[in-house]
Amino acid sequence: MTTPPIYNPVIPFTMGLAMQPGLMMHLQGKPTGSEFHINLKAGLEADADIALHFNPRFSPEKIIVRNTYSKGRWGVEERRISSFPFSLGEHFEMVILCQEHQFKARPPKLFKNPGVPLSATVPFSNLKGHKIVINGIPLDQEPRKFTFDLRGAPPDNDIYMHMDSRFAQRRIVRNSMLRGKWGGEERQLAIPFPFYPGVPYKITIHVEEQSFRVVLNGMEIFRFNHRKRPLTLIGQVDFHGSTDISCVKFK
Template structure:
């Protein structure tokens, strides 16, 4: 089965560094960029740039530059018409650690970029260059990237996205409009209860991004019918067992557990994203862009599945469907 991203959710997984991830149609207020990765032990510096073109030397709307040389600090700047602007610095509360994983979220606001690192507000960089000019996210330096994801944008017909280095075609949206969806919801509390407008339908993708804290034992995703309190899909990550259990709860009884999977991507202290696509006959589950499992429908009336419930030892950074 092939990976299909959710509407308005465009990920690039495990790119070589340096890399560029396209931003189709420019940025607009309400959009966000998520970057997850790891800082190697030998790191000196790395940079995340919101570029106004796909090549070196183009204008840079935001230059985010952590430096590990002596006094750890983060430099913010812009690059326009061949010259760097005035540097802004944050020296306290350095959120990056050599050998550690991180998640960086750039929220696009009308007045500037709100930067969140590891779930905590870190800095706000006021716009110096119109956000609509941004064409790509450019990452370079001493860093390993797990994913770069643009949330809330549209793409023209045939524009490529990337999944594990392979190209695929994205859907088109009229006039570059943001499609109607139940999200994104940024940094929601746990437990999370989300209403699915109109219920589940075939060819719909649900995305959950999060972090597993050290010492976490388990977390779950439930696709439920609020009218019957039945669970069509129970996706249960059990860290203490090293297993991911899938099941259903119908007519007051749990069904047969399914546990088989090619790998276990859920590790305490690391970030992940889960994409669940509701096919005609089964749920198709991807984790970090890789095929993970399928679960055949046991609850046939998909439109009655109107609630997504998330609970357990997890910190959520985004839910979108």
């Protein structure tokens, strides 16, 4: 179930929403004061129960307070966080995912200069309809190859798409590994081998209904049809080999 986006609402803002396990909210904004809050309420009334009170505060300390409000009383606050992801005056985007027994709130994953090898966790319950943007540079001294693997979340170790860029062969080999066995390789490209040592690249992997559509520097270079479903089982993207990665973003 998808709700049409609402752009630039006047704050404070209230809307009706049928939240249930498996659904998520995608929010964008820019903090302008000492705090803001997002309340998932059981109704539109002012005193309705609040299933999730999400309250980032910039002063006197940077903290994110989470709580519930039931039958006229606040519950026990939760404050522990590993880092504070918001900055005054800077745009943010975040996802609130409703699960059976909890809410998960987090920004879509953004990794800057993470180093290789890297395993990036998928921040969505279903990768379909999203895209992965990868900025990197092949190592400038005789790179051999580098690999991106879209892999199932444990205990699912299947590889849904293996993209292996090989400099000696000047090929980008695609494959899948299901139940411990490699499938048939795909090697045809719409363009000549596009990578060069020391030359930056931008790869965007579009996760579409029938395939992964891979775009390099604005040009589509191949499509890899899905060999396993559901795509909800994809849980991480692994990076290996002769490349530096400057940024990975899930959108």
